[in-house]
Amino acid sequence: QQQVKQSPQSLIVQKGGISIINCAYENTAFDYFPWYQQFPGKGPALLIAIRPDVSEKKEGRFTISFNKSAKQFSLHIMDSQPGDSATYFCAAPPNTGNQFYFGTGTSLTVIP
Amino acid sequence: DGGITQSPKYLFRKEGQNVTLSCEQNLNHDAMYWYRQDPGQGLRLIYYSQIVNDFQKGDIAEGYSVSREKKESFPLTVTSAQKNPTAFYLCATQDRYEQYFGPGTRLTVT
Numbered sequence: 001q002q003q004v005k006q007s008p009q010s011l012i013v014q015k016g017g018i019s020i021i022n023c024a025y026e027n028t029a030f031d032y033f034p035w036y037q038q039f040p041g042k043g044p045a046l047l048i049a050i051r052p053d054v055s056e057k058k059e060g061r062f063t064i065s066f067n068k069s070a071k072q073f074s075l076h077i078m079d080s081q082p083g084d085s086a087t088y089f090c091a092a093p094p095n096t097g098n099q100f101y102f103g104t105g106t107s108l109t110v111i112p
Numbered sequence: 113d114g115g116i117t118q119s120p121k122y123l124f125r126k127e128g129q130n131v132t133l134s135c136e137q138n139l140n141h142d143a144m145y146w147y148r149q150d151p152g153q154g155l156r157l158i159y160y161s162q163i164v165n166d167f168q169k170g171d172i173a174e175g176y177s178v179s180r181e182k183k184e185s186f187p188l189t190v191t192s193a194q195k196n197p198t199a200f201y202l203c204a205t206q207d208r209y210e211q212y213f214g215p216g217t218r219l220t221v222t
Contacts, residue, residue, distance in 0.1 A: 036213075041200075041218075043216050089154065
């Protein structure tokens with residue numbers, strides 16, 4: 001059973017546009033929701049994260065929106081740039097030290 | 113210089129040979145993980161360890177083995193029993209809520 005479901009699998013956006021990636025989770029015990037960014041040939045790196053006590057967190061052009069009742073959270077990239085082209089993973093760590101659940105990833109391509 | 117070191121970056125082996133991938137960390141994290149990533153695919157968990165001398169199988173452990181004799185080190189052995197070993201392998205550590213990834217090792221078996 002997939003604990004975190006991510007969509008879309010791939011996304012193409014024009015430079016300056018808004019990129020939106022969605023994730024849904026099942027387990028209400030999840031209490032921290034990070035997004036990771038991975039460039040080709042590199043390891044993923046933490047991009048931004050949110051706790052369920054807030055509905056939105058913004059860092060520069062990156063925003064996480066969180067809907068606790070719907071058990072969904074999404075990543076919004078404003079003014080998308082070609083340098084944002086990467087694979088993005090949502091995740092949910094249930095408890096300290098336990099298995100980390102990742103979404104299946106979204107390949108984002110920003111066209112100049 | 114803190115972080116996670118994976119070596120080598122590229123590794124080539126002949127079919128039928130066992131190969132060991134190195135993962136070393138100086139972040140003082142107890143939990144360590146090994147993932148496999150195939151082209152265009154997500155992260156699949158191979159093994160993880162929450163403490164020295166203890167480890168658990170992940171979703172795709174068959175054909176792999178690990179050891180955790182030291183807090184800093186979590187080597188992964190890809191055995192000849194692994195049917196499709198060619199992939200990008202990522203090591204990670206975890207503190208309370210976040211995972212930190214190494215640069216990865218790309219293994220090619222021919």
